[in-house]
Amino acid sequence: MSEERAREFDVAVIGGGLLGSAIAWGLAKVGSRVVVLDEGDVAYRASRGNFALVWVQSKGMGMAAYTRWSLRSSEAWSGFADVLKQQTGIDPCYRRPGGFHLVLGEHEWEKRKQTMTRLLGQPGAPEIDCEMLDHDQLARELPGIGVEVSGASYTQVDGHCNSLKLLRALHTGMQQLGVAYRTEHLVEHIDHVGGAFRLSTQGGELRAGKVVLTAGIDNARLGAMVGLDVPVRPQRGQLIVTERVAPFLNYPITTIRQTDEGSVMLGDSQEEAGLDPTVGSGVTAVLADRAVRMFPQLGRLNVVRTWAALRVMTQDGFPIYEQSQRCPGAFVATCHSGVTLAANHALTVAPCIAKGELPADLFQTFSARRFHVSAAA
Amino acid sequence: MNTQAIRDHYDVAIVGAGPAGLAAARVCADAGLSTVVFDEQPSPGGQIYRSVTATPFKRGTILGEDYWRGAALVAAMRASGAQYVANASVWSLTRDRELGIATGGGVQLLRARRVILCTGAIERPFPIPGWTLPGVMTAGAAQILLKSSALVPQGRVVLAGCGPLLWLLAWQYLNAGRRIDALLDTTPNENRSSVLPHLAAFLFSPYFFKGLDLLRTVRSQVNVVSGVTELRATGRGKVEEVVYRCGARAEQRLQIDTLLLHQGVAPNVNLALSAGIEHRWNDAQLCFLPTLGANADTSVEGIAIAGDGAGIAGAQSAEQRGVLAGVAAARSLKSAATVTGETQARAQIARYQRGRMFLDLFYRPAKQFRIPRGDTVVCRCEEVNARQIDEIIALGCPGPNQMKAFLRCGMGPCQGRFCGLTVTEMIAEGRGLTPQQIGYYRLRPPVKPITVAEMASLPKTAADLKAVVRV
Amino acid sequence: MFQRLPDASATPVRISIEGEPFEAREGDTVAAALLAAGRDYCRTTAISGTLRAPYCMMGVCFDCLVSIDGVANRQGCLVRVREGMHVEIQRGKREVAT
Numbered sequence: 001m002s003e004e005r006a007r008e009f010d011v012a013v014i015g016g017g018l019l020g021s022a023i024a025w026g027l028a029k030v031g032s033r034v035v036v037l038d039e040g041d042v043a044y045r046a047s048r049g050n051f052a053l054v055w056v057q058s059k060g061m062g063m064a065a066y067t068r069w070s071l072r073s074s075e076a077w078s079g080f081a082d083v084l085k086q087q088t089g090i091d092p093c094y095r096r097p098g099g100f101h102l103v104l105g106e107h108e109w110e111k112r113k114q115t116m117t118r119l120l121g122q123p124g125a126p127e128i129d130c131e132m133l134d135h136d137q138l139a140r141e142l143p144g145i146g147v148e149v150s151g152a153s154y155t156q157v158d159g160h161c162n163s164l165k166l167l168r169a170l171h172t173g174m175q176q177l178g179v180a181y182r183t184e185h186l187v188e189h190i191d192h193v194g195g196a197f198r199l200s201t202q203g204g205e206l207r208a209g210k211v212v213l214t215a216g217i218d219n220a221r222l223g224a225m226v227g228l229d230v231p232v233r234p235q236r237g238q239l240i241v242t243e244r245v246a247p248f249l250n251y252p253i254t255t256i257r258q259t260d261e262g263s264v265m266l267g268d269s270q271e272e273a274g275l276d277p278t279v280g281s282g283v284t285a286v287l288a289d290r291a292v293r294m295f296p297q298l299g300r301l302n303v304v305r306t307w308a309a310l311r312v313m314t315q316d317g318f319p320i321y322e323q324s325q326r327c328p329g330a331f332v333a334t335c336h337s338g339v340t341l342a343a344n345h346a347l348t349v350a351p352c353i354a355k356g357e358l359p360a361d362l363f364q365t366f367s368a369r370r371f372h373v374s375a376a377a
Numbered sequence: 378m379n380t381q382a383i384r385d386h387y388d389v390a391i392v393g394a395g396p397a398g399l400a401a402a403r404v405c406a407d408a409g410l411s412t413v414v415f416d417e418q419p420s421p422g423g424q425i426y427r428s429v430t431a432t433p434f435k436r437g438t439i440l441g442e443d444y445w446r447g448a449a450l451v452a453a454m455r456a457s458g459a460q461y462v463a464n465a466s467v468w469s470l471t472r473d474r475e476l477g478i479a480t481g482g483g484v485q486l487l488r489a490r491r492v493i494l495c496t497g498a499i500e501r502p503f504p505i506p507g508w509t510l511p512g513v514m515t516a517g518a519a520q521i522l523l524k525s526s527a528l529v530p531q532g533r534v535v536l537a538g539c540g541p542l543l544w545l546l547a548w549q550y551l552n553a554g555r556r557i558d559a560l561l562d563t564t565p566n567e568n569r570s571s572v573l574p575h576l577a578a579f580l581f582s583p584y585f586f587k588g589l590d591l592l593r594t595v596r597s598q599v600n601v602v603s604g605v606t607e608l609r610a611t612g613r614g615k616v617e618e619v620v621y622r623c624g625a626r627a628e629q630r631l632q633i634d635t636l637l638l639h640q641g642v643a644p645n646v647n648l649a650l651s652a653g654i655e656h657r658w659n660d661a662q663l664c665f666l667p668t669l670g671a672n673a674d675t676s677v678e679g680i681a682i683a684g685d686g687a688g689i690a691g692a693q694s695a696e697q698r699g700v701l702a703g704v705a706a707a708r709s710l711k712s713a714a715t716v717t718g719e720t721q722a723r724a725q726i727a728r729y730q731r732g733r734m735f736l737d738l739f740y741r742p743a744k745q746f747r748i749p750r751g752d753t754v755v756c757r758c759e760e761v762n763a764r765q766i767d768e769i770i771a772l773g774c775p776g777p778n779q780m781k782a783f784l785r786c787g788m789g790p791c792q793g794r795f796c797g798l799t800v801t802e803m804i805a806e807g808r809g810l811t812p813q814q815i816g817y818y819r820l821r822p823p824v825k826p827i828t829v830a831e832m833a834s835l836p837k838t839a840a841d842l843k844a845v846v847r848v
Numbered sequence: 849m850f851q852r853l854p855d856a857s858a859t860p861v862r863i864s865i866e867g868e869p870f871e872a873r874e875g876d877t878v879a880a881a882l883l884a885a886g887r888d889y890c891r892t893t894a895i896s897g898t899l900r901a902p903y904c905m906m907g908v909c910f911d912c913l914v915s916i917d918g919v920a921n922r923q924g925c926l927v928r929v930r931e932g933m934h935v936e937i938q939r940g941k942r943e944v945a946t
Contacts (some may be wrong), residue, residue, distance in 0.1 A: 013581040038775070040775050041776020041777065041779050041816055042778060042819065045778075048778070106430055155701045164782050168783045171783075172772060175772060175773075181772070242829060242922055243942070244895075244941045245942055245943070245944050246940070246943050247939055248943075261895075262941045266829070269844045270847070271844045272845055279822060280488065280833070281822070282834075282839070283844050285832060285833055285834070285837045285841065286837050286846070290829055291829060292829055292833050298830075298944070299829050299833070300830065301828060301829050301944070302790070302826035302827070302829075303826060303827055303829055303832055304789070304826060305788065305821060307821070378945050415928065418926075419928050428875065431875050432875075433875060439853075499908050500904060509898070509900065509903075509911075511889045511900060511901035512849070512901065514902065514905070515904050517904065517905070517906065518902065518905035521906060522883065522905060525875055525876070526852075526856075526877075526880040527852055527853040527856030527858075527873075528852060528853070528883065530849065530851075531851045532849075538918075553853055595938065604900065615889070615899070615901070634849065705879060725863075731915060757903075757911065760893065760898070789910065790907055790910040794908045795904075801887070806887055
């Protein structure tokens with residue numbers, strides 16, 4: 001390959017996490033020549049800290065379109081996982097037995113029922129069957145739940161996967177499809193020149209017909225260079241991981257799941273802590289405490305590690321998918337549910353970007369302009 | 378015996394009860410500071426003076442006279458009035474000097490005005506084919522069994538690797554009447570030329586005569602094979618054979634029951650790194666060492682590191698560095714503190730530093746024993762092998778944290794203690810960069826396991842609750 | 849696998865290993881006792897079921913995980929033997945109730 005050609009691409013995807021790699025994979029699948037520009041080994045990397053739920057149940061309060069978007073991805077996930085497994089030999093271990101959201105005490109039970117009724121009653125909400133179970137009904141599905149558990153909400157459309165295997169499959173798959181992957185290529189500047197984009201990176205200069213911002217927190221900085229408003233902030237989440245255990249939990253729960261490897265993950269927290277990804281014993285104490293109240297047997301398990309990662313959060317918690325008016329060909333994709341939405345990103349968002357347009361019917365609701373509307377209102 | 382309750386604050390908290398920790402504790406307590414020592418082991422002495430107060434040996438000659446120095450250190454620590462807590466693991470340390478402790482009674486948090494980490498060293502990884510087989514252990518493990526329980530291997534035993542500890546173990550076994558079938562010396566021949574500039578310092582160091590005598594004794598009674606360049610252990614379910622080669626010569630096989638490996642030690646960095654203490658790669662010692670100021674102070678205010686955790690320099694040096702760290706802590710809290718042993722400590726450190734470079738370079742393990750290939754296990758906990766790591770390197774993986782995410786290496790309970798250095802060096806070699814550029818695993822508490830229930834019992838604020846409970 | 853040197857002295861401590869009685873010595877850790885008892889392995893790994901035995905004896909390798917008095921995955925090298933202790937081989941993943 002000539003020096004010239006090694007620096008010219010159809011699409012430059014900035015950021016190699018779950019969003020970047022899913023979109024790059026999808027782009028390559030429909031024939032685009034793609035480069036993924038990633039940072040080095042120590043970076044914020046929200047994609048390493050997620051809970052691996054492929055979840056619909058709690059999504060979309062205030063935006064039914066987001067509930068629909070999540071459900072769409074959930075329906076496509078199984079096929080997506082199969083394609084990845086066939087292509088790369090890496091199995092994302094997707095299971096969709098349905099999911100529970102456990103509550104402690106009567107007050108939480110009532111609140112949850114109200115929340116779910118309201119959420120699924122929104123105009124435009126998809127048809128999702130949500131069952132409220134009491135303690136006894138729940139105990140039949142989840143033996144070992146604690147006495148404080150008053151019950152749970154359950155929907156069939158929830159599931160989970162192995163998110164690290166997913167990321168690995170996407171990286172392996174995208175490179176198999178010819179995507180160029182460059183690490184330590186932090187993008188310093190993007191110029192829109194002659195209808196295309198010139199990127200100055202730590203590893204040198206590159207040119208691309210289109211650019212897709214999937215750089216997490218850094219999207220704000222990069223977006224400003226290409227006429228995209230990306231108001232995101234970091235939101236810390238912490239989680240606990242135990243040693244491996246013989247299978248005992250057959251369903252994912254919003255805050256407790258047993259991985260395919262046997263370890264148990266306990267989550268989840270939300271803190272506005274700026275760019276500080278350190279763990280704190282107080283939050284993990286609350287996570288552990290709730291988990292033990294939900295499943296007393298968890299108490300004896302050894303904690304092997306804790307994680308903190310920074311979610312990429314918008315004001316309303318919903319994604320931003322946008323194409324730039326000022327610099328046509330520049331796109332941004334950001335969300336904090338990179339696992340759930342991976343199928344959509346690979347199979348819907350990527351082909352739209354390849355065609356050069358995010359259709360309004362699907363994506364208008366996710367434009368960042370919605371923040372200005374509500375600010376003005 | 379832990380008869381005293383553990384308080385929630387101290388002037389000085391010391392982690393580790395080896396020579397550095399014992400000496401530092403003595404200095405601080407003697408200076409009138411409230412001092413506590415947390416020791417993960419059941420009795421003081423660390424590893425080098427393991428079980429010195431409880432060893433089953435009555436005779437002083439099997440283990441060597443240096444060993445009994447530990448008894449004096451323990452006695453001095455006890456006399457100083459420092460609080461000693463055995464069977465206590467320190468599973469977290471924050472930048473604000475809050476420690477998380479786990480004892481038989483549960484977990485608790487406490488604060489100290491100064492923290493001195495004396496967590497010492499652990500055996501370097503020695504990733505040869507078969508190193509995970511039952512019957513393959515470290516030389517350090519063999520010493521612990523000897524010192525704590527007067528146990529020696531039955532049947533045929535081979536020692537393999539390089540470094541002073543391997544020879545010391547051989548000598549101790551011979552003293553105990555335990556025959557050694559072979560000592561396979563992997564000291565690289567090319568090290569001999571690199572050490573010449575340091576030879577003079579070594580000849581005048583405390584190590585020379587002692588070492589020479591020891592080597593002579595071992596060589597006269599043990600089949601020592603020098604220049605071993607290839608090594609592997611084989612067997613079904615347990616080790617049955619060690620196979621080795623010296624350069625171009627024919628492969629040799631020995632039937633064995635126990636294989637004891639050693640190629641040096643490296644600092645046990647997990648607690649320090651989890652507290653955010655800066656470390657840098659040291660190419661002579663082939664490991665990450667904390668960046669230290671004049672008084673053993675680290676990049677985190679109020680936290681110091683003394684002993685082998687600050688750089689491998691042996692027991693005598695560790696003791697003296699413990700003294701200096703204690704002195705610095707005492708002075709920083711009580712400017713008119715009465716401290717003893719400072720001048721002598723500095724002189725001794727200089728004395729024991731002489732000749733260290735020679736030992737580091739002479740016994741620097743060969744690359745093929747640090748960077749494995751093929752099916753050889755790299756991460757013992759997660760059973761990840763070299764081939765898998767090489768595949769991910771080829772995928773453009775930039776460093777050990779991405780590697781961890783892709784392969785789970787470093788995610789097991791040992792938290793990278795036995796694979797971290799290997800993974801860093803493999804990626805460095807694969808990418809043509811230095812280990813300093815590649816970095817190391819990101820470490821977080823708990824650096825030793827605690828249970829979910831123990832974690833749940835820790836204090837929680839209203840803000841913590843708010844961060845979690847959302848219905 | 850490991851034998852006691854004759855000139856060492858210590859009080860006997862009776863424990864059971866996999867249901868069989870064994871006389872350990874005071875000061876032994878569980879891991880040391882297993883080796884003295886001639887046990888070739890102390891666990892089968894949670895991933896592949898491979899046999900493992902103690903490696904470092906100082907609490908950092910986690911290969912000496914065993915079940916002690918019904919509690920799974922304890923580091924045998926950090927626990928001293930006590931009269932009447934029950935030690936079992938750690939077979940693969942622990943059960944959540946152990």
